[in-house]
Amino acid sequence: MLKGLILLLWLGLLPRAAASERIALRVQGLPSESSTVPAALAEQRVVEEFLKRYPQVELRPAEGLSIQNMNVEASTIMMIAGGIAPDVIRMQFRSSDSYIQQGIVAPLDEYLSEMPEEGREILGSIPSQILPVLRKQGPEGGTHVYGLPLNLMVTGLYYNKEIFRRAGLPDRAPRDWKELEAFARKIKALGPPVEPLYLPSGTAASFGLMNFMRGAGADALKEVGPNQWKASFDSPGALEAFLFYYRLVEIDRLAFRRAKSLSIEEMEDVGMLFRYVGDTVTIDPELWGFGAVPKGPGGRHGSEINASILSVFSGITDPVKKRAAFDYIAFVTGDEADRIRVSTLVELGLANVINPISLRKFGFERYLVMAPPAFEAEFAQALADSRPEPYGRNCNLIYQEMTYPIDQMLLSRSLKQAWLAGDMVAVRAEAQGILERAVNRTNERMIGYVAPEVMVQRRWVASGVVAAIVVSFLVVGRFLVRSFSHSAAMISRPVGQHSIVPWICLFPALLLVFVWSYVPLARGTQLAFLDYKILLPSDFVGLDNFANVLFDATFWNSILATLHFAAWTLTLGFFAPILLAYGLHLIPRQKILYRTLYYLPSVISGTAVFFLWKELFNSDGILNQALRLGGLEATRAWNEDPNLAMLACVIPGIWAGAGPGCLIYLAALKGIPPEQFEASEIDGAGFWSKTRHIVFPGIKPLIIINFIGAVAAAFHGATNILIMTGGGPNGMTEVSSLLIFFEAFSRLRFGPATAMAWIIGSMLLGFTVMQIKRLSRMEFKTTR
């Protein structure tokens, strides 16, 4: 009866839908048309089938350009803010809550309730562990389903069959931590270049740690109330996981860490690694065996379950379009699409890489013989024990947050000494301390939890700081107005008559500066006092943004990094063009040749310079090769080495900037009247004395002005560092402007980002004012 009714409704809708205009859906994550890898072919067929069933729908890719070292959220956010939001949004577990709480994705309940069995069938086929990720309390308080999972993936421990054979190990993955360690020792005995276990390093190193955390029964976060989360990686289980990790990496050296993922060739020398297995495995099952992540003291396998979540953009106003977006999601995450994927891969001869559960589900049991024998059992076990990636508030930051305690432990000398001395009580005490501090920090930064009495205190400090900023701006403004009116009166000369003419000439510039500098400044200032949300109404939070930023260690770290960066750019970058110009000025012949050579680098446009140098800084790049020829041990890419990363961010700028930078000094040097040199020559002055008494005074005003400008400039320039290091390693190159950029565009925290910008802006105020004041007393001439 019900089915009949639905059918009737469906038939009634059909002609209208066919007659109505085509619906264009902008979709994230459409398969690339030109890709011929098996997974993409399968996806292409799923899409083809969808279009066959919904002929009125047109699918358009909604891919923002990906920016290196920048997470995918950023381009989605920009698309949404720019009014070209995708209709179907693809999100990760860890970032889903931000999307939900910002009101970006729409609840799907109304559509699910129209489905057969009110969608229970759909939801029923989803592993129960991940239902809480999809069904959540939304910004308005009600609990809804916000998305459906695509491509379920489970982590496992892959082992290299060849290396296991050579080490005399059984053809299976280790079952628990003890066995993992024993296996790793045997592999280690094979000697270099074989490495027992690979773990990622870099800003997301804790991603590898999570495999042990889950095994030890510990969680990164725990839910203390409905959608109220607190960091919990200081629990006893977590401590065990951290210590085990520490031992593998630092004490026994059974694991090697690297930020860059391994290529297929490099994997040949690695014994074990953690990796996802989903509907498609990416590595050759002939070479790699699969096992569930080893059990820890908690007695559970530490596998993770993950997926992409497809959701509908909440800003779609046309109900027909919204419906079509849901239809798309329901189809590609549904059984029929899975059947197409599995059968395509079987057809392509890849039955041995498909997870056995899917093979059985779609009637391809006979292909199970192609899969490695233990695969099915191991996969079932991994799935049964698996837990979802952290998905609470701001969890896209969790890996970064948990990496800080790892780095602190790895860098701590006392911890290592205590361990080597066998004093485990001291080891535990210190590790526990590190974890507790890190948890507090995470609670504050990520979850935004600060004890109320602390917050009151902070607000007082913040109001003091904000008052100081306001006062300094006022004082400085007054000072500027005074000094300007004084000097301006001197420059301007009374010419011509009063008329409307100057105002006409000034109008375009005045208007443009007002609209594109002053108005944005005012609006930006407003942002600093809001908990800004892109689509939902923003809340006024008073001084809280300032209060939190001022007590945020990351912010102060970024200031330190900025000073570090500024020190390098000012010592190397600032003086290089001056010395170069003097050299070019002194030489009697081939000036133009040298000048052109030095100018050459700047013809490569800005950002490309950093791409080029990144290539040269590579672990096997030309610079490391040269160092190795010189007998030095140089294996790490410069931009990943803690000692060289900052230099790697500075050098390309100097390389490209020295040539154009020296031109102004060249001009200034030409402006020094030659008579002065002749006179001093008669007085018997030598080279140094001329340099000191004539040349230096001649270009001093220019140097001072440029220096002030360079100090201010050293506080900017985030894009280049973003490309070179992305802020790593260990946040050592995360300068303030990069932090602000990340806060705003990858964490959606526009309020704190603007507060930071104001604080830094006020720190630089002095320099800028000095610059303006000096400039107002200068006259400007070309030298020829």
Add this chain to the structure above:
Amino acid sequence: MIFSPITERSLRVRLLYLCIYALLSLGALSMVLPFVIMASGSLEPDNRGRGSAFFPAYLVNESALWSRYLQAKYKGRNELFRMSRGDANVDLYNPPPAGKDERRVKLWREFTASHPIPELQLATGFSDVRASSPYYNNRAFQQHLQEKYGIVEALNTALGTTYKRFQNVVPPNITLTGAGLRMTPLIESFIAFSASEVPMSRKFPWDAGGFYRAVFLPRVVGREIGDYNARYGTSFRGYAEVPFPAVAPEVGADVWTMFVTKLLRPNFVGLTEAGRAHFVQAGLSHRDFIAFAARPGDLRVETLDCRFAAWAMERHGVEGARIPQPELDALAFQSEKGFWKRVFFLQNYQYVLEAILLQGRAFGNTAILVLLMVGGTLLVNPLAAYALSRYKMPQTYMILLFFMATVAFPGEVTMIPVFLQLKEFNLLNTFGALVLPGLANGFSIFLLKGFFDSIPREMYEAAEIDGAGEWTMFWMVTMNLSKPILAVKALAAFVSAYGAFFYALVLAPDPGMWTIMVYVYQLQQSAGTSVVYASLILTAIPMLLVFIFCQNIILRGIVVPSEK
């Protein structure tokens, strides 16, 4: 000159000059070296090869060219090269010298003369399945389709594809292993293209025996031949000696069967007499029969190497004949090496030109943006500066301060609101978004005003007497006398408009609005290093030309502040 001509000849000054020249030359070297690396890399056909970073060796050295040739022919994939040699120990990036056994070649020639080779038995060399690949046959295939269909829509209709341009078409991934080829119109047209337009010398046979010996056995049985000998009680000296018969052998039948039933593409596997009977009984598809139901005696491998060996045995009584691929490669190389040298030299640049500069509206967009930016800056800023310099107004200093204060604005604060404002004015995806926010520059106006102040008042008075209007005065006096400084401003505007990719990306996400630099950035995400280098060099050319031809004007236009 800071030294007089007489002192200049003294020893100390000469020593000083020597030091300065030495330092400058050292510095110049560090300026130029990355360029040399880049230029040399941009001429390499594929950056995965090892060689001198400073000069593309294949241009002068025949063995380097041979190595490059093989890398391109075997698509940079060691697996394929090892298959063609039947040897697990050869390395495509350090290939052995060309083979010379003419007797084998003669035998092979005789075979091919009497047996036409079906296209499906051959792999098309010099092609790749990566989307942004400059490989020769990728481009040849794209051109072939373009000639055949004219416009990309016709191609999409004919082949049921959804390409946006011909450059996106990628040859299908055809392999020796896998579960059979699902013939699509695209695959069919590639095979037809390969059959009709790719000469035999640019292909190589799918050699099942070679793959078995060089890739499969070492992987499955063990890296050393000792592993195989121990398992099967044989005494081979290397995997190269292990036979790969067309039908299941007595020794090592299990690995043979595993390879033929589970790995080899079913198109390459035929049935024996007995097999045909079983096949009818089983009632499965050809593929499933091979994978699940066939018994060892049912199957016969029908790749070229097996057929050739059978023919040689039957016709000449030669045992274990192998396809003389090393010799065939060497012959093909000798006859075409000049051609390939030219191809390798040019292919990255041709690819970049086709992919970026000549496609879509990239070139036009860049030109418009640069013109708007340069024209706009040269109008708005000097006009304002002129007004401030020429007219004594009571508000002059306030206005100057209004302009100068923008220097102190924290850029990160204004970044987000500027973006929101562009959206509100509906300017996103227009040139307005790229030009308007940065057009008027407070500091620039201040600088220009300072410079205009130094223009002698008499010039204006003379012009006024001649009856010049305001516009004429601005144009003929102020602008005319400030050409060099304006040239510097124009250059700065040009550089920023030409190089801007980041903002172009954020403010104009519509590909119809993208400039050359945005396309280059896109290319950098997917292409290999050598193509990236070529794109950097090509895009640097306009900047280089501007500097070389304008450097004297620019130098004269640099404004130096000095204390009053």
